[in-house]
Amino acid sequence: MTQAATSDITFGDSRFQPVGGSAEPRLPFDGHRRARQMLLGAAIGTGLVLAPPTGNVQWAEPVRLLPVERSSPVAGHQPSPEQPLARRAREALARMSSDRKALYEEVLAIRDGFGAPVDVNVLVREMREDAS
């Protein structure tokens, strides 16, 4: 009974169409084949290479990224627009007096030299608690 029913199944039978996937029939053990492909890809990606004649496992040189030249702008591509505040600041810097510019640079040097970021809001509230 079961065998008779199976022999009636043909590709294209709406009862056995994959849902949300390819209509191509899958080979037996297709899942295993995919898993092998994924493992091989991961091994190559991490520098692990299987030597075909002996089957020995060797560690190859780590994959090195080649320098990539910046591509030319794509026609029609629009760079992300500058934020209004950033644009105003850039314009302000351009016409700032030299002594003010020096002060600006001094403040930024203090900030950049401080190290890892702090949570300023928490810092202020802690300081107020210390003071009270």
Next chain:
Amino acid sequence: MPANYVFDNSVLLRAFLPDRDGSDSAKHVLALLLAGDITACEPKNALHEFCGALVKAFRKRDKTADEAVCAIRAFRKLPIRYEESQALIERASRLAFAYAKTWYDMYYFAVAEQAGVAVCTADEKCVAGLPGDFPCEYVLLQDFGA
């Protein structure tokens, strides 16, 4: 006539100390302030708060006293007008009671209210829950200049 603002220390300190949020905006505000495109008035207390918070941060990171003093000197050179009066102190107290906020936060708003300008803050907690009829204007740093 440049626009005038009251910047609380969540903004001012971000120009001197790196924070994951808002440091770039604070840098831009600093540029506008130094160029004279905007002006700032602050409660006198802001200077003391700034020094207290900055010294606390520098001590935590094993910076030297000289480094902290250098930063405070730079802060003192900023074109900021400081305000202090008995009326402002009392107004801040009343605002703190009326809106369940700290006196420190409300002191900035009292100065802003008197000057007829907005407070700019990077601390959302400072303005959280304020009603629509709150008597002072404010703007979050992330929206400043947008």
